[in-house]
Amino acid sequence: MADIGFRSFLDDLDKAGELKRITKPVDCRQLSALGEQSDQATMFENIEGYPDWRVATALVSTRKRLGIAMGCTENRIAFEFEEKSSKPIDPVLVDSAPCQEVVMEGDDVDLTTIPLPLMHLFDGGAYISGTFAVSKDPEHGSNVGCYRLMYRTPKETGIDLVSPSDMRFYYQRALDKGEPLPIAIAVGVHPLDMLAASYKAPIDTNELALAGGLRGEALEMVKCKTLDLEVPADAELVLEGELLPIGWTADEGPFGEFSQISGDVKWNPIFRIKCITHRKNPIFYMLQMPWENDWLAAPVTEAAGLQALRVASVQPVDIRAPVGGCGYWALIASIKKRPGEGKNAVAALLSVAEVKYVVVTDEDIDIHDPDELDWAIAFRVQADEDAVILKGARAKHIDPSVKSWELGKGGLPTTAKLGIDATIPEGVPPILYRRIKNYGRDRIKLEDFE
């Protein structure tokens, strides 16, 4: 078996003092509210009505815990992700797997045997929030992504497929032929696998090999029981089934989104489940919104930003996807600038997926210090020259300002993006930016005079 897995990560959190265990009985309607109040990741050991199950949540809802998953410090996460993702390792197929210790097929399929939580006040139902979803296209091969599932019946869920994604593309191709799209949903995999799944890669990128690169070892996969798909062998739970060829017609949501907004009702396909497999004594993973999703998103967005800067021949010094932008919508970067590269960097970063707001500054600015950043914007920016607006770019439905309700069912919104070049303008002598420094500050010490 591989050294790295969902349970080994729980052990890592435990050793770091980052895992709280709750042994008192907890109802599925209480899980989310309790997990949100804990400053540690939480393991619920005693779930009312589900004696064989435990529930784990908020495993990477801080950047510190994501650093534990990545095996690095918080400020190195983006660079670590970039480096490891450049060394993919192909997955390996194994014959048997813990995720198939228990198998329910046909009439035995029953989602109510799984502790599905009611997470947020305005959610449209109980949800499975943290998934590793596998699909396959005859031309483009396997794809992995993260999609939420809303309970509908013991054998059906809704699935959020409103945003552009490879699986949406696969589904559309199957729908055009009037065929269902087989998919498999794994729940309870290592955060590195979730990072790989959420990476916005070109369609032919093998996210499973990316997961191997992040792990530093091959991801072990096993054939599904009823589908021509493979899933991570060490997952806690697997749902095998198909997206019905009904298009975007079934109500789904609202759900507490990673944008920190409750969202609205979406129109989506239905996932019909044919087989459920899981470990003996399984652990259900409840991805806690929004922070766990946001911190999983941040390094992916940051690494995409680094890649965009390097493709544009701009040398990055530091980058961050701030919490205010929920890890998706904003990027702040400092660069070693040559003439014109402030604008090149802004253009490059605005090209990253859903990034809507960008600030680029010089290497002398600590981009993790908001006061430093404000200072750079105040004194290095002329709005009529350094603010860049890009209209008609791709957007996400959950941003209310794109007015997605004006679209038809299945329609895709667009947005305007803002970039600010807060680097020292060309032609301004750098001497004008010398910072105040007290005379003798390096050698005159206050303690010598107290």
Added chain:
Amino acid sequence: MSPLATKIKTALEAEAQQFHDVVDDHMDVPWPEFLRAWGELREIDILKRDDEGAYFVEAS
């Protein structure tokens, strides 16, 4: 239809409710049982949504 599903259906015929309101009214019901009853209503496709996401059932 189970008695619990019938009860929920009757309530949603009377007025639209958010999912959490329906849940609040049945906190004494074990969660798996509640989900099975909800699934019964889904299976016969009678649950509708209003503009705020509340569920309702059109009176027959």
